Amino acid sequence: MAKTRSSISPHVLIFPVPAQGHINCMLKLAEILCLSGINVTFVNTQQNHSRQLSFGNLHSRFRQFPGFCFETVPDGLSDDQLHSAGCHRPEDLVNDSFNRIQNIIAPGFRELLTSDRFRSDARGPVSCIIADGMYGFAIDVAEELGIPSISFRTVSACCTWICFCTQKLVENGDIPFKEEDMDRPIRSVPEMESFLRCRDLPSYYRDKEVNRRNLDLISTETLYSIKATAHILNTFDDIEAPILSHLRSYCPNLYTIGPLNALLNTLRCSTTTNSSSSSLPVSSNASLYAEDRSCMTWLDGQPEKSVVYVSFGSIATVSPEQWLEIWYGLINSSHRFLWARRPDSLLIEDGDDSQIHAELVEATKERGYTVDWAPQEEVLNHPAVGGFFTHCGWNSTLESMVAGVPMVCWPHLADQQINSRYVSEVWKIGMNMKDDFNRVTVEKLIREMMVDKRDELMKSTMKVAEMARRSVSREGSSYRNYEALLEFIRKSC
Ligand code: UDP
Numbered sequence: 001m002a003k004t005r006s007s008i009s010p011h012v013l014i015f016p017v018p019a020q021g022h023i024n025c026m027l028k029l030a031e032i033l034c035l036s037g038i039n040v041t042f043v044n045t046q047q048n049h050s051r052q053l054s055f056g057n058l059h060s061r062f063r064q065f066p067g068f069c070f071e072t073v074p075d076g077l078s079d080d081q082l083h084s085a086g087c088h089r090p091e092d093l094v095n096d097s098f099n100r101i102q103n104i105i106a107p108g109f110r111e112l113l114t115s116d117r118f119r120s121d122a123r124g125p126v127s128c129i130i131a132d133g134m135y136g137f138a139i140d141v142a143e144e145l146g147i148p149s150i151s152f153r154t155v156s157a158c159c160t161w162i163c164f165c166t167q168k169l170v171e172n173g174d175i176p177f178k179e180e181d182m183d184r185p186i187r188s189v190p191e192m193e194s195f196l197r198c199r200d201l202p203s204y205y206r207d208k209e210v211n212r213r214n215l216d217l218i219s220t221e222t223l224y225s226i227k228a229t230a231h232i233l234n235t236f237d238d239i240e241a242p243i244l245s246h247l248r249s250y251c252p253n254l255y256t257i258g259p260l261n262a263l264l265n266t267l268r269c270s271t272t273t274n275s276s277s278s279s280l281p282v283s284s285n286a287s288l289y290a291e292d293r294s295c296m297t298w299l300d301g302q303p304e305k306s307v308v309y310v311s312f313g314s315i316a317t318v319s320p321e322q323w324l325e326i327w328y329g330l331i332n333s334s335h336r337f338l339w340a341r342r343p344d345s346l347l348i349e350d351g352d353d354s355q356i357h358a359e360l361v362e363a364t365k366e367r368g369y370t371v372d373w374a375p376q377e378e379v380l381n382h383p384a385v386g387g388f389f390t391h392c393g394w395n396s397t398l399e400s401m402v403a404g405v406p407m408v409c410w411p412h413l414a415d416q417q418i419n420s421r422y423v424s425e426v427w428k429i430g431m432n433m434k435d436d437f438n439r440v441t442v443e444k445l446i447r448e449m450m451v452d453k454r455d456e457l458m459k460s461t462m463k464v465a466e467m468a469r470r471s472v473s474r475e476g477s478s479y480r481n482y483e484a485l486l487e488f489i490r491k492s493c
Helices: 020-035 046-055 058-062 090-114 136-145 157-164 166-171 209-225 237-250 260-272 294-300 320-332 358-367 376-380 394-403 416-426 439-452 454-471 477-491
Strands: 011-015 039-045 068-073 128-132 149-153 230-233 254-256 307-311 336-340 368-371 385-390 407-409 430-432
Touching: 011 020, 020 039, 020 058, 020 128, 020 260, 020 394, 020 477, 039 046, 039 090, 046 058, 046 068, 068 090, 090 136, 090 209, 128 136, 136 149, 136 209, 157 166, 157 209, 157 237, 157 416, 166 209, 230 237, 230 477, 237 254, 237 454, 237 477, 254 477, 260 394, 260 454, 260 477, 294 336, 294 368, 294 376, 307 320, 307 376, 307 439, 320 358, 320 439, 336 376, 358 368, 376 385, 376 394, 385 394, 385 439, 394 416, 394 454, 407 416, 407 439, 416 430, 430 439, 439 454, 454 477
Parallel strands: 011 039, 011 128, 039 068, 128 149, 149 230, 230 254, 307 336, 307 385, 336 368, 385 407, 407 430
Antiparallel strands: none
16 A cells, blocks of 8 residues: 555655755754754765765764655756856855856756655655745745655844845945945844944845845845744754844744754764763764865874964955965964865965965974864864854854854854944854954964953853853753654654
8 A cells, every 4th residue: 555644754855955064964964854864865966966075974974864865956067167266256256156056966866856766765745845935946845746845044143134134234334345345334234223233244245246135035035034934943952042032033933943053063972872962972974075175183192271262154255365374374473273274275366375385384393283174163162262253154153152162253244244243242162353364363363262351251262161051951952842843843743
């Protein structure tokens, strides 16, 4: 007899935007659901899938779950097109991704879901779609199939809330804003009236041609996402409660289940040893780059809390001049550092990197170490790491919070500006670098983080780390919200 929906386990399909930060947290959610006995299909775009297979540990990580499988949809990319060294400004990369999402990825996804592909699947038909918050088309597909859709926005709640206030910002004449208005206060975003400046708004609110289309798309997708049956945010109630109550007025069925790296650790611990969630997270990322683990051995030889870890994520780029300023700032601070320098992060217009000075290379050998790509979560949890010089991507920010590592934030684009304002002004777990940075500022802020303001910074950093860990313990808000999400998913099949 054919299986009916009510006689089988739920089958959740998860579909992230094809970028490292989005994939990492959605794969964590996939593993968490698998650990709870849910069948999961994870949809990757083709090129990212082959990159993850060559660099990551995906096979060993998911082999243990018979109910898990990958599917791919076309992305229209040739093998050498994505992340070729020094070719892309991040805004262009984002623009290009939006084009491919609309023209290639969305039709491919619709075809996958409406084809016969899942009719003969032993796990039963897909009973719920969890799609990136930027994928309004997935909500429509779910509606056509008569199944619930869950919209998962992978940025912070504070950024999501600003996106919901876009119309108000436009009506007030606050956005788009010009370079000279960076420090102008913004009063039209509830909960942020006392500290928000133009420079803290998401980068696509800046008055630049390249941003216009991105801004339109983001505000349209934000309003459209309200149509989803439920919503997920990778955050926890203790740090974003006031914002979350505003968001719940738009999206009442909102599950805050973060930090997902820590929740995954709780689930892993409870399914293997039944022990508590207090042990530190192990690396669980699906890297689009080859991880260089030699830095772990280097860290083993460094004194406790002595090293500044430096990384600007998977999209941000730096000019050769900025690269040198960072390097001089690090060397002049006299602190040890581990720098994950993604090769395609150096924006070289003419292919010339001869500005990199021999004296810096020599000084780096004495107290620094560089890799192309690091096992970041493990690095942040290593006892030798005492600070993080970061672009403040949301995953990096959460990983740093959970590890109890204070930050110097140098935001580049998207939600990074508002994240870094919250890090410095609200949570007080780091300092925020303005746009016009140089070697003197880098040196000063690193010294403040490691020495001059260390005690006060560590007090709040440890408090936030404790709240983060508590939220994913069995009595914590994120754990309870996750149980409610499971209930919702089970009811859907
Ligand atoms: N990451 C990593 N190794 C690196 C740099 C980054 O594993 O050398 C991971 C990091 O742990 C995080 C993700 O890449 O999970 C970056 O996501 P985030 O949201 O911080 O920034 P984005 O890359 O989206 O700008």
